[in-house]
Amino acid sequence: MANILVIDDERGIRNTLRDILEYEKHTVETAEDGLMALEILERKEFDLILCDVKMPKMDGLELIEKIFEKAGDVQIVMISGHGNIETAVEAIKKGAFDFIEKPLDLNRLLITVKNALDKTHLITNTKVLKKKVEKGYEIIGKSDAIMNVLSMADKVAATEARVLITGPNGSGKELIARRIHELSNRSKAPFIEVNCAAIPSELIESELFGHEKGAFTSAIKDRRGKFELADGGTLFLDEIGDMSLEAQAKVLRALQENKIVRVGGEKEIKVNVRVLAATNKDMKSEIAANRFRQDLYHRLSVIVIEVPSLNERKDDIPLLAEHFNQLICNEYGRCPKRITEQAISKLQQINWTGNIREFRNIMERLIIFSDNEIDENIVELYAKPIFKE
Numbered sequence: 001m002a003n004i005l006v007i008d009d010e011r012g013i014r015n016t017l018r019d020i021l022e023y024e025k026h027t028v029e030t031a032e033d034g035l036m037a038l039e040i041l042e043r044k045e046f047d048l049i050l051c052d053v054k055m056p057k058m059d060g061l062e063l064i065e066k067i068f069e070k071a072g073d074v075q076i077v078m079i080s081g082h083g084n085i086e087t088a089v090e091a092i093k094k095g096a097f098d099f100i101e102k103p104l105d106l107n108r109l110l111i112t113v114k115n116a117l118d119k120t121h122l123i124t125n126t127k128v129l130k131k132k133v134e135k136g137y138e139i140i141g142k143s144d145a146i147m148n149v150l151s152m153a154d155k156v157a158a159t160e161a162r163v164l165i166t167g168p169n170g171s172g173k174e175l176i177a178r179r180i181h182e183l184s185n186r187s188k189a190p191f192i193e194v195n196c197a198a199i200p201s202e203l204i205e206s207e208l209f210g211h212e213k214g215a216f217t218s219a220i221k222d223r224r225g226k227f228e229l230a231d232g233g234t235l236f237l238d239e240i241g242d243m244s245l246e247a248q249a250k251v252l253r254a255l256q257e258n259k260i261v262r263v264g265g266e267k268e269i270k271v272n273v274r275v276l277a278a279t280n281k282d283m284k285s286e287i288a289a290n291r292f293r294q295d296l297y298h299r300l301s302v303i304v305i306e307v308p309s310l311n312e313r314k315d316d317i318p319l320l321a322e323h324f325n326q327l328i329c330n331e332y333g334r335c336p337k338r339i340t341e342q343a344i345s346k347l348q349q350i351n352w353t354g355n356i357r358e359f360r361n362i363m364e365r366l367i368i369f370s371d372n373e374i375d376e377n378i379v380e381l382y383a384k385p386i387f388k389e
Contacts, residue, residue, distance in 0.1 A: 001025045002047040002117050007037045007063070008079070009055045013102075017050060020106070021113070034058030034066070041070045047120045048113065053080035053087060061087075064094045073123050075116040079104065139175050140323045141316035145308040149176065156303050157183035162255075164240075164300045165278040167307030170357030173278040174238060176307060181234040186274055189233030192226050197239035204247045206263045209254075215264025227260050230273045240300065241281035241292060252296045275300065310352040310359060317348050320356070324363040325374075337367055342376035350383060 004026050006017045014030040021028045029044070031037035033055050049067060053060040060078055067076060078091040081102035088099040097116045100108060139150065156163055157180045165173045174193070181191045199207050206215070210225030226235055237243070243251070254260045255275060259268045277300045286292040310317075321339055329336045343366075352358055362383050370378045 001027070002120075003027050003045065004029075004113075005037065005040060005046045005049045006030045007032075007034065007049065007055070007060070008052040009033055010052075013052070013079075017104075020109070024110070024113075034060070034063040037063065038066055038070070041067065045071065046074055048116050049074055049076045050113075051076055051078055053078055053091070061090055061094060064091065064096060068095055073120070075120050077112055077116055138323070139172065139179060140319050141313060142319065143313040143315040145313040146316060149305055149307055150179070152303070152305050153179050154183060156180060156305075158185065160274055161302040162274070162300050163276050163303045163305060164283075164297075165276065165305045165307060166283070167278075167280065168309050168355055169280050170355035171307045171309055172356050173280075173307050174236070176305060177234075177236045177238075177276045177278060180276060181236075184234070184274070186233045190230050191234050191236065192230035193236045193238060194226050195238045197242040201244040201247070204244060205250060208247065209250065209260045209262055211263035212265040215262070219264065222262075225260070225262065227254060227271045227273055228269065231271050233273070235273045235275050237275060237277040239279060240277040241279040241283060241286055245291070245293065248293045248296050252293060252299060255296075255299050310355045314348045317359075318344050320359060321347060321363060324360050325367065328360075328364050328367050332367070334367075335372075337370055338373045340373065340375045343374050343379045346376045346379040346383070 001024065004021055006014050006028060008014050009032055018028045018030060029040060031040055035057050051060045051063060064076055067074065075097040076095065078096045078099045079102060080087065091099050097119065098112050100112060153176050163180060165176050167173050178191060181187060194207060196204065206225065208225050208227055210223050210228055211219050213219055213221050254271065258272065259270055261268055283292060283297055287294045287297060321344060325336050325339060365382050366374050366378055369382050
């Protein structure tokens with residue numbers, strides 16, 4: 001079940017708690033004071049700590065700070081026979097999960113232990129999921145073309161400058177935007193993405209700015225838009241070149257004034273948002289054809305980062321192939337396949353019109369139809385539609 005450390009200077013309390021928790025199938029260790037507890041924490045990790053407040057050598061409130069230096073994610077439940085509101089509040093302020101008074105109520109104890117362990121498991125699962133997500137958004141490559149892009153992204157990340165990311169479909173523009181966000185001072189705030197090409201023009205304003213109840217037929221309640229959801233963080237406007245001129249005018253106003261108005265509303269709402277935008281279109285041509293506002297373009301393009309196509313960085317194909325090999329095989333619960341040098345050479349000869357997105361799909365196909373090895377024959381056979389282009 002769970003590893004639990006009980007810290008109390010009263011032997012009877014330690015033994016009672018051990019018996020109760022071991023009956024619940026938990027593994028329990030005990031310590032008679034704070035110094036002994038810190039020694040135990042040097043060699044073992046715990047899911048939960050039950051800690052007395054009044055102890056010799058080091059009291060519980062001082063011990064909390066020491067514990068969090070060694071194990072920041074562990075849940076601590078304080079227990080005391082001298083409990084008062086001030087002590088409880090101080091314990092919670094220092095990071096304790098809960099505070100229980102002696103004599104201990106069995107039901108209260110077991111419920112608190114369960115809730116604390118649920119939080120521990122939630123934190124652990126969140127970390128695992130975050131690592132999986134981050135791995136999925138990892139930028140792979142060592143070629144000069146991609147390293148120049150990453151260098152620009154890293155330099156601009158620490159600023160508040162707006163960035164326009166250009167490049168062909170499937171080249172990884174969203175990954176660059178996410179990298180900028182994760183390296184920025186806004187990294188702990190939301191990263192909100194809007195695909196302007198996927199939203200009908202009549203709905204884009206509601207999507208971006210939200211709407212008030214009754215603003216249109218299906219507006220049955222107030223709804224916050226992406227600008228509000230991204231407040232304090234980053235708003236990524238993907239395929240900005242497909243946004244309607246009317247929506248462009250409102251986005252321009254929002255960028256100029258840091259205020260928005262919901263569809264059907266009159267109240268101005270202040271927003272603090274860093275806008276990153278991306279497009280696969282030639283924006284100068286779009287401006288010349290009166291399909292995109294020049295003033296908005298200049299607002300968005302303080303920094304322009306051009307992401308290269310896969311054809312411009314074929315030296316990265318060996319790294320990309322191994323990356324997707326590991327990633328996809330892990331998703332399928334399989335061992336990674338061996339990829340021969342001849343197979344890599346074949347992959348480098350392909351005209352990758354769909355860029356990284358297409359490359360990933362082909363790697364998935366090769367993994368599915370190969371046995372333990374991906375060789376040039378497998379590539380020739382299952383990437384055949386691409387070779388015909």
